[in-house]
Amino acid sequence: MSTPAAHAVAVRTRGIDMFFGDGETKVTALKQADFEANRGELIMLVGPSGCGKTTLLSVIAGTLTPQTGTVEVFGQRLDGLSQEELTTFRRKHLGFVFQSFNLIPTLTVLENVMVPLLIQGTAQAVAVAKARAMLEKVGLKGREEGRPNALSGGQQQRVAIARALVHEPSLLICDEPTSALDKDTGAQIMQMVRDLSRSPERCVVVVTHDHRIFRFADRIAEMEDGRIRRVVEDASLLDTNHL
Amino acid sequence: MYRLALNMLFGDRAKLAMLLCGLAFSALLMAQQTSVFFGIMSWTYTPVHNIRAPIWVSDPMVEQANDAKPMRDTDLYRVRSVDGVAWAAPLHTSFLQARMQDGNFKLITMVGIDADTFAGAPAVLSQGRIEDLRLPNTVIVDEWGAQLMGRVTKGPDGKEVVIPLKVGDTFEVNDLEARIVGICKVRRAFTGGPFVYTTYDRTKLYTLGARRTLSFMLVEPQPGVDPAKLCARIEADTGLKAWTSETVIWSWSDLSLARNTFWWFWKNTGIPFSFGTAVALGLFVGIAVSGQTFYSFVLENLKYFAAIKAMGAGMGVIARMLLVQAFTAGLLGFGLGVGMAQAIGRAMIEKGMPPFVMFPQIFWATLALVLGISLVSAIIGIIKVSRVDAATVFRG
Numbered sequence: 001m002s003t004p005a006a007h008a009v010a011v012r013t014r015g016i017d018m019f020f021g022d023g024e025t026k027v028t029a030l031k032q033a034d035f036e037a038n039r040g041e042l043i044m045l046v047g048p049s050g051c052g053k054t055t056l057l058s059v060i061a062g063t064l065t066p067q068t069g070t071v072e073v074f075g076q077r078l079d080g081l082s083q084e085e086l087t088t089f090r091r092k093h094l095g096f097v098f099q100s101f102n103l104i105p106t107l108t109v110l111e112n113v114m115v116p117l118l119i120q121g122t123a124q125a126v127a128v129a130k131a132r133a134m135l136e137k138v139g140l141k142g143r144e145e146g147r148p149n150a151l152s153g154g155q156q157q158r159v160a161i162a163r164a165l166v167h168e169p170s171l172l173i174c175d176e177p178t179s180a181l182d183k184d185t186g187a188q189i190m191q192m193v194r195d196l197s198r199s200p201e202r203c204v205v206v207v208t209h210d211h212r213i214f215r216f217a218d219r220i221a222e223m224e225d226g227r228i229r230r231v232v233e234d235a236s237l238l239d240t241n242h243l
Numbered sequence: 244m245y246r247l248a249l250n251m252l253f254g255d256r257a258k259l260a261m262l263l264c265g266l267a268f269s270a271l272l273m274a275q276q277t278s279v280f281f282g283i284m285s286w287t288y289t290p291v292h293n294i295r296a297p298i299w300v301s302d303p304m305v306e307q308a309n310d311a312k313p314m315r316d317t318d319l320y321r322v323r324s325v326d327g328v329a330w331a332a333p334l335h336t337s338f339l340q341a342r343m344q345d346g347n348f349k350l351i352t353m354v355g356i357d358a359d360t361f362a363g364a365p366a367v368l369s370q371g372r373i374e375d376l377r378l379p380n381t382v383i384v385d386e387w388g389a390q391l392m393g394r395v396t397k398g399p400d401g402k403e404v405v406i407p408l409k410v411g412d413t414f415e416v417n418d419l420e421a422r423i424v425g426i427c428k429v430r431r432a433f434t435g436g437p438f439v440y441t442t443y444d445r446t447k448l449y450t451l452g453a454r455r456t457l458s459f460m461l462v463e464p465q466p467g468v469d470p471a472k473l474c475a476r477i478e479a480d481t482g483l484k485a486w487t488s489e490t491v492i493w494s495w496s497d498l499s500l501a502r503n504t505f506w507w508f509w510k511n512t513g514i515p516f517s518f519g520t521a522v523a524l525g526l527f528v529g530i531a532v533s534g535q536t537f538y539s540f541v542l543e544n545l546k547y548f549a550a551i552k553a554m555g556a557g558m559g560v561i562a563r564m565l566l567v568q569a570f571t572a573g574l575l576g577f578g579l580g581v582g583m584a585q586a587i588g589r590a591m592i593e594k595g596m597p598p599f600v601m602f603p604q605i606f607w608a609t610l611a612l613v614l615g616i617s618l619v620s621a622i623i624g625i626i627k628v629s630r631v632d633a634a635t636v637f638r639g
Contacts, residue, residue: 063553063634084557091555102550104247106254111247118244119556 009072010203011037011060011171016069018055018226029055030066031226042197042204042216047223053207054175056223060205061094061173062086074170074203091119095164097193099176101156103148109135109159110144116167134162138192154185161189165196172196174206178213190216244556248564249571251544258543259572262536266576266613267583269529273522274584274601274609279591280518281605282598286433287508288501290336291488293429293438294354294363296461297470299486299500300331300477307504309434311336313455314483321481322460327468328477332362334459335446338436341392342415349392352436353416355446355456362461365440371410371425376442383425384408388437416449431598433508474498529616533576537569537620541627546635553633558625565624573617577610 018030029052037043045053058064059071062078065086071078074093078086095116103112113131122130135144138158148156157177164172174193178186190213197204197218206217214220221231252259285292290308291299300322302312322331335355340348356363356376364373365383375381384392386407392414393407408414413422421439429438441449446456462485464473474485486500497503509515541548548561588599 058634061553061634063632087552087555087557089555090553094555096550096553098550100546102546104251104544104547106251107247108250111250115247115551116554118247119551119554119560124246 008039008200009036010039010041010074011035011205012070012072013056013059014070016056016059016066016071018052018059018064018066029226030059033059033069033223033227035060035221035228037203037205038218039200039203040198041218042194042206044206044208044214044217044220045223046208046211046214046220047229049209051223052226053223055226057173057175057205057207060171061096062090091116092167093170095167095169095172097157097160097164097172097174097177099179101148101160101180103156103159103163105147105149107148108145109140109148109151112148112159113163113166115163120167122167130166131162134166135159138162152185153180153182154189157181157185157189158192161192161196170202172202172204174204174208176208176210177206178208178210183212186210186213187216244560244564245567248567251547251564252540252568252571255540255543258536258540262533262540262572263576263579265529265532265536266573266616267579269525269533269616270577270580270609270613271583271587272525272528272580273612274581274605275587275599276518276521276525277605277609278584278588278599278601279597280514280522281602282591282600283433283514284505284508285600286431286598288490288504289430289432290354291501291504292490293365294334294356294461295366295488296332296363297464297488298462298474298477299488300460300462300481301458301484301486303482303484305484307507308500309432309504310507311458313453314457314460315455316457318457318481318483319460322462322477322483325473325477325480327465327473329463329465329468330360330362331460331462332357332360333443333457334363334461335443335450335456336458337446337450337456338434339416339439339449341421341439342418343392343394344412344414345394350436351388351392351416351439352432352434353446353449354438354440355443356440357461358442358444362463365427365429365438367428368425369428371423373425375424376440378422378424380420380422380445381424381441382421383427383440384423385427385429385431385438387431388439389423389426391437417451419448421449471498526612526616529613530619533572533616534620534623537572537617538623538627540568541565541624545628545631548628549631549633549635552628552631558629561628562621562625565621565628566618569617569621569624570614573614577613580613581606581609 013033013035016030016033019026019028021027033056047053059066110131113134114127117127117130138161140158148159178189193204194216219231219233222229288308302314305312319331319333337353339351339353341351342348358377361373389408390405393405395403395405398404408423410423413420450456464470470487474487477485487498489499490501591597591599
C-alpha cells in the first residue's frame, strides 16, 4: 500500500494541547495529540463529532496555533512562526479542499482555480495556462468559463481539487471532501485524490465522517476526546457505528 | 488578484446595482445641490458680472453689489482727480415699478449708465443699437425682462402665450414713457427684477428727481496702474470705498466686490444652510446606503475571503482587493451621479431656472466625497474580514 518514499514523515505533531475560552466556558479540543503522516500517503482523520478532528486539521494547516506542543510539516516547524510566516507557509506548501467547496460563485471556474496562483503572485498568463491544465487533469476541460453554480456537486468538488493542487502544494488538506456528494461521485473524487497523493513530495490528510471512503486511505487515524486513539491500515478494524 | 476582485464585484449584479444606486444618488445630490447653490449665489454678484469695469467705487457703508447707498455727484469729480485714474463714470441702480401697456406692474432693476462713454453698458445686444439710448425716453431691456414683461395673449389653441417685448414697444416708469431701443443679453439677478438700462441723467427723471442718484462709480486705471493699489489710493484720497471687479469668489482679496457680495449673502441668508443640509443629506445617504450595501457584499463573501486567507493571502492583499472593489464602485457611482447632475444642469440652463454652475472644485470635491464614502465602506469591510479567523473555513 505504501510507496517507497512513504517512510519519510511529512506531518508530525507532538503533545498538542488546544483549548478555547477560559474558566467555566473553557473547552478542550486537543489533549496531547500526537499525529504523524508520511510522504506519498493519504491518511484519514476519523472520529465522532467534537473529537477534535477539525481542530487538529486547523493546527496542521497553520490556521490555528496550539497552546502547547510542536507541529512540523515537511521539515518546517510551524509552532513559533508568526502569523505572517504561517500565511506565507500556507501559500507555498498547502492546498485546501473544503467541505462546502468554497468556490467563489461570481468567478468563473477558471478564475477560481487561478486564485492560489494569483495569491502567490504568478503572472496572469501563466496562471491561466496552469489552471487550464489542472482543469483538464480533473476532467473539466471545456467548463473553464462557466460558473461553479452551473456544475454538479461532483464537478464543483473537482474544481475545488484543481484549485487545491494547481500550485503544486506538498500537503493537501481535505475537510469532509465527500459530504456533499453521492456515493459514486464521492468514490470518483477520492480515487482522484488518492492518485494525486502518490508522490514522495506530497501528503494528503483527509478529515471525514464518511465510512464509504475509508477504503481509499493508506492509514486511518481514529480520534477520541482530543487525542489520537489508534492508527490502523485496515478500515475493517474500525467500529464505524462509533464514528 | 485585483482583476478577480473586480470580477467578484461585477459578478453580483444585483448588489452592484444597489451599491451604484446609493453612490450615484449621493453624488447626484451633492453635485446638483452644490451647483444650484453656486448658481444662485453667482446671481448675487450679477451687477459686477454684467456691468464691466476694473474698479467700482461706492459709499463707504456699502457692503455688497446690491446695496446701493447714493452719493453726491460731486464725488465723481473727486474720484476723477485721484492720481492713476484714467476715467470715472457714474452708475445708477435702483428698484422701480414699470407699468405695462395692459396696466400690470413689474419690478425692474433700473441701471443708469454714462451717456457719453456708455461705460457699464451690456456687452451683447440681440436687438437694437446702444447708441439709440441717447434718444429721448429710451431704454434697453434684457431678454429675460422682455419675456417677463411681455404681453400675455391667447394662442390659436386657446392656451396662453407670451409675446415678448421688442424694439419699439413702450412701458412707463413713474408715469414717464420708456421706449425700448434694444434687447440685451445679460445674466439674471438674484433680486429677480429684469435689468432696464437707460442713461444716468435720465434716471433722475425716472426716479422723480431724487437728490442723489450716484450709486456707484466705474473707474478705469491708467495703463500700468495696479487696480488694487489704485483702490487703496481712492479710499485714502476720497474716503469712499473702492472695489476690484474680479468675479473669482475663491479669491482671498478683500477688495473684490463679487467676493464680498457672495460672502455677504453666505453670512446673512439661510441659503447656505438650506443647500448645505441637502449636501450633508447626500453624504449621509451615500455613507448609509453604500456602507450598508458594501458591508452586506462583504458579509456574503466572508467565507470566500476566509478561504482566500486560509490559502495564504495576507490581510494586505485582501484589504487592497476590498479597496479596489469599493473605489471602483465609487468611481462608477460618481460618474453616474455627476453625469445625471450635468444632464439635469443642462436642462436647467436651457430653461434658465434654477441657475446651475458646476465649478471644477465641485466636481473634484464630489469625487473626493464619493471616494471618501467608498473608503469608509471599504474600511468597514476590511475590519470585518480582518476579524475572520482563517480556521472558520473548516467549520462547514
